[in-house]
């Protein structure tokens with residue numbers, strides 16, 4: 001690492017210890033207060049309910065639910081099934097890629113997050129039968145349940161990008177921060193690009209994906225690193241977005257577009273990556289456009305609107321590439337009959353739950369939250385933090401034979417890191433209206449803020465490991 005890189009990182013590290021200590025204390029307090037606020041005195045009250053609870057997936061949603069339910073239920077019978085030895089703080093992958101976190105800072109042993117008394121089946125679920133109320137694991141174990149919490153997260157479909165796989169990430173300088181090792185390979189490559197110069201091509205993907213802001217963040221951090229090193233003029237940066245807009249939350253979009261414009265990052269919309277030639281350093285893409293035309297309709301004898309979709313393939317050369325694989329619900333979920341069968345959420349198998357109660361629309365003994373839930377909001381752990389008290393309270397009501405009465409408003413938060421020191425903290429609800437948490441609500445949060453950087457840089461990781469996963473927020 002050269003002097004200017006060290007200086008950038010040092011600047012973002014000031015008062016580290018103080019902030020971490022304050023973060024943990026703050027997180028615990030805010031967590032308990034907010035959780036208690038959601039559920040009133042019930043946060044501290046146990047309930048005497050019966051039934052075998054199976055939690056599939058022990059990530060952000062699963063471990064937090066296990067902690068909450070085992071605290072609330074007097075004699076809990078909870079099984080969690082997850083193959084992973086490690087609990088990852090995935091938002092930290094972006095910071096590994098940008099050289100802010102060391103890889104070992106973003107994970108802890110999974111065993112530390114399995115609450116006492118909860119049975120941990122260290123295996124993968126391969127089949128789920130909601131009629132017989134049973135899940136089958138890869139080693140042939142059958143797990144019978146009365147109530148199911150379905151939260152196995154997202155499946156990264158590497159095979160949908162030709163020419164590269166999870167194992168070959170980094171080859172031909174093609175990188176992906178959605179993978180722990182991939183994020184680690186990104187950082188030295190980004191250092192090289194911002195030292196030597198060249199063309200950096202940044203892309204995202206056309207399916208719903210975890211933290212839609214993440215691919216944009218690494219693009220802006222690369223640009224800032226080059227400016228800090230004084231090499232910006234030797235870099236051409238392009239962002240190929242798969243959607244028709246860079247970001248679709250109107251309160252925050254104008255500033256984000258302005259930043260891309262001010263920093264001379266070329267933006268192209270409606271572009272999807274289909275393959276990469278890592279030898280030639282070429283990325284294959286398609287531009288998807290839709291045109292509306294008025295045409296004569298024989299049947300009605302009048303003019304009607306007709307949509308024409310056009311797909312135009314094209315190729316771009318790059319020196320450095322950042323890409324994102326298409327994503328979906330895990331295969332066993334898609335095959336279980338629990339996914340949406342119509343509408344926008346059907347294609348990738350997201351779980352068919354009521355968007356407010358998070359209860360399955362056909363099977364009232366199933367709750368789904370987190371990335372695999374078929375709800376029209378962003379897939380972030382910040383969203384899960386707000387889903388947790390709702391899912392917990394509703395499951396307990398269902399177990400008591402009551403109707404689920406708690407409602408989630410779609411709150412999601414995406415802290416879009418705009419440079420080494422600022423974050424555009426996008427907080428919004430199902431209607432894409434800003435839903436800003438105090439004390440940020442006293443600032444104009446349509447702009448990037450230093451305070452939001454402090455939150456992201458110093459508070460959120462300790463909050464995740466010490467408060468959220470322990471069931472305190």
Ligand SMILES: Cc1cc2nc3c(=O)[nH]c(=O)nc-3n(C[C@H](O)[C@H](O)[C@H](O)COP(=O)(O)OP(=O)(O)OC[C@H]3O[C@@H](n4cnc5c(N)ncnc54)[C@H](O)[C@@H]3O)c2cc1C
Nearest residue numbers: 057059060061090091125152153211370371379380381382
């Ligand atoms: C690069 C990146 C940046 C991000 N940035 C942010 C951010 O800034 N802010 C934010 O809030 N969020 C961010 N996120 C998103 C956040 O990490 C996810 O939304 C969150 O982790 C989802 O939680 P989950 O419990 O649904 O899934 P996960 O945390 O992914 O957990 C799923 C668990 O299920 C297990 N599992 C999978 N399949 C099976 C199976 N068949 N059987 C049993 N277990 C199974 C897995 O082993 C895993 O432990 C980011 C994510 C990435 C990758």
